[in-house]
Structures are given as C-alpha cells and as structure tokens.
Amino acid sequence: MVLGQAIGVLGGNPDRNARYLIRAIDHIARGEKQGLIREWVHGWLGEGRPGRQFLHRLSEHTHPNVRRRYIARMVVSMLFRDPEVGERCFQRYGVTPPYTMLISPTMRCNYCCQGCDASSYERKDDMPPDLFHRALSEAEDMGMNFFIVLGGEPFVYPHLLDVIARHDRSFFQVYTNGSFIDEAMARRLAELGNVAPQVSVNGPPQYTDASRGQGSFDQVMQAMDNLRLAGCVFGFSTLVTRGNLDAICSEEWIDLLIDKGALYGWLFLYMPVGSEPNPSLMPTPEQRNKLRAVMRHYRQTKPILPIDFWNDGTLTGGCIAGGRLYFHVNHRGDVEPCIFCHFATHNINECTLAEALASPFFMTIKESQPFSYNTLRPCPMIDHPQTMWSIIQQHGARPTHDGAEQMFTTLADDMQGYADGVQEIMDEVWDGEDYHDWAARWTAMCGIPPERFEARRQAYEESRGRRRARSNVLGRVHSTPG
Numbered sequence: 001m002v003l004g005q006a007i008g009v010l011g012g013n014p015d016r017n018a019r020y021l022i023r024a025i026d027h028i029a030r031g032e033k034q035g036l037i038r039e040w041v042h043g044w045l046g047e048g049r050p051g052r053q054f055l056h057r058l059s060e061h062t063h064p065n066v067r068r069r070y071i072a073r074m075v076v077s078m079l080f081r082d083p084e085v086g087e088r089c090f091q092r093y094g095v096t097p098p099y100t101m102l103i104s105p106t107m108r109c110n111y112c113c114q115g116c117d118a119s120s121y122e123r124k125d126d127m128p129p130d131l132f133h134r135a136l137s138e139a140e141d142m143g144m145n146f147f148i149v150l151g152g153e154p155f156v157y158p159h160l161l162d163v164i165a166r167h168d169r170s171f172f173q174v175y176t177n178g179s180f181i182d183e184a185m186a187r188r189l190a191e192l193g194n195v196a197p198q199v200s201v202n203g204p205p206q207y208t209d210a211s212r213g214q215g216s217f218d219q220v221m222q223a224m225d226n227l228r229l230a231g232c233v234f235g236f237s238t239l240v241t242r243g244n245l246d247a248i249c250s251e252e253w254i255d256l257l258i259d260k261g262a263l264y265g266w267l268f269l270y271m272p273v274g275s276e277p278n279p280s281l282m283p284t285p286e287q288r289n290k291l292r293a294v295m296r297h298y299r300q301t302k303p304i305l306p307i308d309f310w311n312d313g314t315l316t317g318g319c320i321a322g323g324r325l326y327f328h329v330n331h332r333g334d335v336e337p338c339i340f341c342h343f344a345t346h347n348i349n350e351c352t353l354a355e356a357l358a359s360p361f362f363m364t365i366k367e368s369q370p371f372s373y374n375t376l377r378p379c380p381m382i383d384h385p386q387t388m389w390s391i392i393q394q395h396g397a398r399p400t401h402d403g404a405e406q407m408f409t410t411l412a413d414d415m416q417g418y419a420d421g422v423q424e425i426m427d428e429v430w431d432g433e434d435y436h437d438w439a440a441r442w443t444a445m446c447g448i449p450p451e452r453f454e455a456r457r458q459a460y461e462e463s464r465g466r467r468r469a470r471s472n473v474l475g476r477v478h479s480t481p482g
C-alpha cells in the first residue's frame with residue numbers, strides 16, 4: 001500500500017519522485033536479500049543516475065491507475081514479496097509459489113512468421129475460458145498474482161480481457177505482435193490498469209519486416225504510440241538472432257525504443273526449439289557476450305530496463321524453470337517447466353496446478369538448480385546441454401509437440417559446441433569482472449541449500465583448475481623451440 005501510494009502520487013519533479021520512492025522502499029524492505037535490492041534502488045535513483053529519468057518518464061506518461069495497479073504490484077511482488085506468502089503456500093500445498101505463471105490460452109496468430117507454426121492452429125485448439133480462469137484462480141490461491149500471457153497472439157483469443165477482468169487483484173504482461181492495439185484497445189487497457197503489453201519487435205524495419213511481413217514494423221510503432229498516448233505501461237520483447245544482434249545492440253535502436261515510451265524490455269536468444277529448429281540462427285558465444293555487456297551498460301546509463309533472459313541469470317540465482325520462479329501452461333493444459341522446454345508429465349485437465357508444481361519432474365529440476373556456480377551459464381538446455389534431457393528421461397516426461405526432443409538428439413553436437421564456446425568466454429567474464437562476488441552472494445540468498453551451493457562452487461573451481469592446467473600444457477607445447 002505504501003509503495004502504491006508513493007508510485008501513484010509521482011509528479012513532475014524527478015528529485016522529489018526519487019525521494020518518495022526511496023522512502024517507501026526503505027519502509028518495506030526486510031531482511032538481507034531485500035536489503036541488497038534496496039541498496040541497488042538507492043544507487044539507481046541517485047543524483048544523475050538513470051533511475052531518476054526513468055521515474056520521470058513513468059510519472060509523465062503513465063496513468064495513475066496503471067501505476068497503482070501494475071507498477072506498484074510488480075515492484076512489491078517481484079522484489080519485495082512478503083515471505084509469509086511462500087510459507088502459507090508451503091504449509092498448504094507442499095511447494096513454495098513461483099513468482100509468475102506463463103500461460104498460452106491460444107496458439108493461433110494473425111501473422112505467419114518464418115519458422116513459426118502458429119498459423120496452423122485453429123479456434124478449436126484454444127484453451128476453454130473456464131480452464132484459463134481456473135488456472136489463474138488456483139495460482140492466486142497459492143499466492144501468485146503476476147501472470148504472463150503468450151501464444152500465438154493472445155489478442156486473437158476472444159475471452160482474453162474478460163478473463164483478465166475477473167482477476168483484477170492480479171497483474172498481467174501480455175506478449176503481442178501489436179497489430180490489435182489500436183487507440184480504443186489502448187484506452188481499454190489503461191482503464192483495466194493491470195495489463196502491460198510486451199510488444200514484440202525484432203529490430204529496425206528491415207529485420208522486423210523480414211521475419212514478420214511487410215508493414216509489421218510500422219504496426220509496432222503505431223501500437224507503441226497508441227499505448228503511450230493512453231497512459232499504458234508497456235515494454236518490448238525481442239527475439240535475438242545471429243543476424244539482428246548488432247542492430248539490436250546499437251544505441252540508435254535503444255534510443256528509439258525509449259522515445260517510443262517503452263520502459264523495459266525482454267531479450268530472448270533464438271532457441272532451436274519448435275518444428276524446424278535451426279542452430280545457425282543462434283547468436284554466437286561472442287555475440288552473446290556482447291549482448292550481456294551492452295545491455296548491462298544501457299541499464300546503468302539509460303532510463304530503460306532491458307532484461308537479457310540468459311545473461312541475467314546472475315539476477316535470479318540461475319535457471320528459474322520448474323516452478324522455482326516460473327513455469328508455463330500451454331493451450332492444451334500441459335504444464336511445462338520453461339517456455340523453451342516443451343515436455344510435461346502433468347496436465348491441468350487432469351490435476352490441480354499445485355499437484356503439477358509438486359511433481360517429481362519439477363522437484364528434480366528445482367533440486368538441481370543452480371546448474372552452475374557461474375550463473376552467467378544458467379541453462380540446462382543450452383549451457384549444460386544434456387542436463388535437462390537426462391531429467392526429462394528420468395521422469396518419462398512426454399514431448400508436447402512433434403520434434404521437441406531434437407535439441408537434445410539430432411542437434412546434440414551443435415549444442416555441445418555452442419556450450420563449450422559459451423563456457424570459454426563466460427567463465428573468464430565471471431572470474432574477471434565484478435560479477436563473482438555479488439552474483440554468488442545473491443545466488444546463496446535465493447533459497448539454495450548451503451551444501452548444494454558449496455558443491456556447485458567446488459565443481460566450478462575444479463573445472464576452472466582443469467582448464468587452466470590444460471591451457472598451461474598447451475602453452476608449453478606451443479612455446480617449445482623447434
């Protein structure tokens with residue numbers, strides 16, 4: 001409530017805004033972990049830092065209703081969640097609640113992008129609205145109130161806003177191609193207040209139009225203008241490939257997104273999943289490192305918060321799948337550990353959400369996290385390629401579409417080569433930059449048992465030792481005269 005009031009009354013004076021928010025956060029932060037977040041907020045909102053301008057953008061362009069019903073809830077739920085929420089859920093269901101549930105009520109889409117089979121789905125494939133409502137209600141009973149809606153294109157699902165309106169104590173991020181966001185829709189979203197679209201855009205016009213079709217870039221820009229005018233909060237979402245990474249990292253591009261009104265954004269590396277996986281679209285390990293450095297720099301210098309899904313594993317204590325922080329329910333009700341891992345043992349047509357979250361499949365994933373002490377290499381699918389596959393096989397999880405296993409089988413060699421390249425670079429970064437201390441300290445606070453954390457640390461040190469010894473030997477061989 002304190003934070004809601006502070007964010008709701010933000011005005012045109014950036015210094016006063018910063019003081020209000022800092023005071024509110026000082027009031028609600030509890031314990032060591034929230035203390036670290038508090039420290040970060042103090043630094044980010046310091047004089048001359050980008051947080052002040054970010055707050056100014058928020059206060060200038062966002063409807064107070066949206067600030068209270070979306071922004072304040074987001075900050076409290078994601079950064080300052082009351083520990084009692086987790087304890088209550090654990091007593092009742094035997095699991096702690098993830099921070100968010102991803103749910104795809106439809107796989108249909110009005111676009112027909114390269115490599116995406118969304119246009120092959122029909123209306124009969126949609127999730128019935130009662131099931132959508134039930135999944136949200138069960139999640140709310142467990143203590144979750146943040147939901148991410150994906151597809152397909154969620155706005156082709158005719159029940160979307162009716163179901164959201166029934167859950168007005170929760171808040172929603174909706175991933176959309178933007179084509180349905182005209183002025184009237186933007187006004188409706190501002191009235192609801194608890195919905196923030198994530199408008200997907202794959203870079204400047206030549207990249208977005210090439211993958212989505214001629215004119216789709218202009219439609220995204222128009223959707224952003226409509227959202228900004230109506231006072232909605234919104235972000236961008238970008239699929240990062242080997243081809244568009246440099247354009248996405250450019251200063252002109254991020255400045256355009258800021259001008260358009262995006263407050264934050266999600267960057268997802270291309271993953272070779274789906275019906276036609278193509279590893280050559282994945283950014284190279286060097287490019288991934290460039291994305292890490294550039295997005296981190298923008299966060300520190302510009303009034304926007306881009307989140308780099310893999311490289312920011314450092315901010316979440318590593319992999320968040322399997323219900324530790326998130327999971328995904330697809331249009332058929334299959335409960336998948338991650339939006340990119342299309343395997344399931346449970347379906348909410350046959351069980352409760354809590355039963356799915358407490359399943360042995362999900363428990364093994366959670367008990368294996370973090371998959372590395374170096375949380376710059378968080379992923380059991382692409383950074384430790386056979387790890388997720390062995391958990392899938394151990395629990396007999398079934399693929400949720402044809403070909404879901406290709407990443408682990410026919411593409412196994414490609415994935416191992418990629419993972420080796422990432423390790424080479426990211427272990428150096430982890431040891432060489434300022435990551436090591438704070439990221440390790442943060443991971444240790446993310447509910448990981450100390451003995452598991454220590455085992456990961458030792459495994460990392462041993463592997464680093466072996467690599468150093470090997471490169472010393474190679475160095476001697478190469479420097480031997482003759």
Ligand code: SF4
Pocket residue numbers: 109110111112113116117118119151152153177212
């Ligand atoms: S907009 Fe998204 S869901 Fe629709 S076809 Fe393109 S990639 Fe698929």
Ligand code: SF4
Pocket residue numbers: 309318319320321338339340341378379380381382
């Ligand atoms: S499995 Fe990989 S992509 Fe999914 S949450 Fe974990 S680290 Fe991220």
